[in-house]
Amino acid sequence: MAGSTPASATASAGVPASGGDRPRVGPWLEAWRRFRKHRLAVVSAVILAILVLGVAFGPLIWTVPIDEIDFSKRLDGPSWEHPMGTDDLGQDLLARILYGGRISLAVGFAAMFVALVVGVLVGAVAGMAGGKTDAALMWLTDLFLSLPQLPLLLLIIYLFRDSLVSVVGPEMGVFILIVVVIGGFNWMQVARLVRAQFFSLREKEFVEAARALGASKTRMVLVHILPNSLGPIIVAATIDIAAAIIAESTLSFLGLGFPPDIPTWGRLLFDAKDNLDFAPHWALFPGLMIFLTVLSINFVGDGLRDAFDPRRVKS
Numbered sequence: 001m002a003g004s005t006p007a008s009a010t011a012s013a014g015v016p017a018s019g020g021d022r023p024r025v026g027p028w029l030e031a032w033r034r035f036r037k038h039r040l041a042v043v044s045a046v047i048l049a050i051l052v053l054g055v056a057f058g059p060l061i062w063t064v065p066i067d068e069i070d071f072s073k074r075l076d077g078p079s080w081e082h083p084m085g086t087d088d089l090g091q092d093l094l095a096r097i098l099y100g101g102r103i104s105l106a107v108g109f110a111a112m113f114v115a116l117v118v119g120v121l122v123g124a125v126a127g128m129a130g131g132k133t134d135a136a137l138m139w140l141t142d143l144f145l146s147l148p149q150l151p152l153l154l155l156i157i158y159l160f161r162d163s164l165v166s167v168v169g170p171e172m173g174v175f176i177l178i179v180v181v182i183g184g185f186n187w188m189q190v191a192r193l194v195r196a197q198f199f200s201l202r203e204k205e206f207v208e209a210a211r212a213l214g215a216s217k218t219r220m221v222l223v224h225i226l227p228n229s230l231g232p233i234i235v236a237a238t239i240d241i242a243a244a245i246i247a248e249s250t251l252s253f254l255g256l257g258f259p260p261d262i263p264t265w266g267r268l269l270f271d272a273k274d275n276l277d278f279a280p281h282w283a284l285f286p287g288l289m290i291f292l293t294v295l296s297i298n299f300v301g302d303g304l305r306d307a308f309d310p311r312r313v314k315s
Helices: 007-012 027-037 039-061 093-129 131-146 149-168 170-184 188-201 205-212 217-225 227-253 265-275 280-308
Strands: none
Touching: 027 039, 027 280, 039 093, 039 280, 093 131, 093 170, 093 188, 093 217, 093 227, 093 265, 093 280, 131 188, 149 170, 149 227, 170 227, 188 217, 188 227, 205 217, 217 227, 227 265, 227 280, 265 280
């Protein structure tokens, strides 16, 4: 007919034939688009980035020594000279919080890495092997889940801290022990999640095609199955970071974490507990840092969960 537009002309102009379909995009770009719609997660990501940058570069700007003692300023409240006040020795709390934040966040990320490595390894082996291997690994996972974590954390650190500190030094020894212990008690959920993903993906058509072409199990895991499981694993990683920061703060608050000269956020809370009536700011600011960090990580995890959930993809 005269005046009609050929389909090829419409397609060449970039207009979808159906009029409502969006051009196809990659899964990571689509996940980023859905994450941006989760406003609380975006705000939390910005707050978390500010906290990380603050503890990373803050000591380069706020150059007050963390161990500078001034008894004339002891237990002073926030002021221009000391924006977060001072402790019972007159030491600047802002400098100590910035320094301690490095250690608290480092413990969180390092323990998360340990939990991910162990959890992904156990879950992948159980999901690919099945049978008795799967049953044995899941029995081990259920055993760890049934153990009381906090008493065991305290017991292990109490038994092995001194021997490890004598080998590698106080700061590094306690850091390694806390990271290994916390990570060693937080891998079970990751293992279960990875196992479920592997059970679901190993029967998919693209995995069957790779198997028919002669791909080894290692190649199928590393190239085809594990990359398609990264979404839930990333979400689990954010939860593990928050759990590790809380665990380190709990251990330090109970006096079994880092030594007194290493001012982690949990250690600052432990030191402040006897002066809450006289200097509430001493506990307020490190507690606020823990609260903001954990809350931001949890909201970012919620946003990532929604972004990677295939049921939320809109046609």
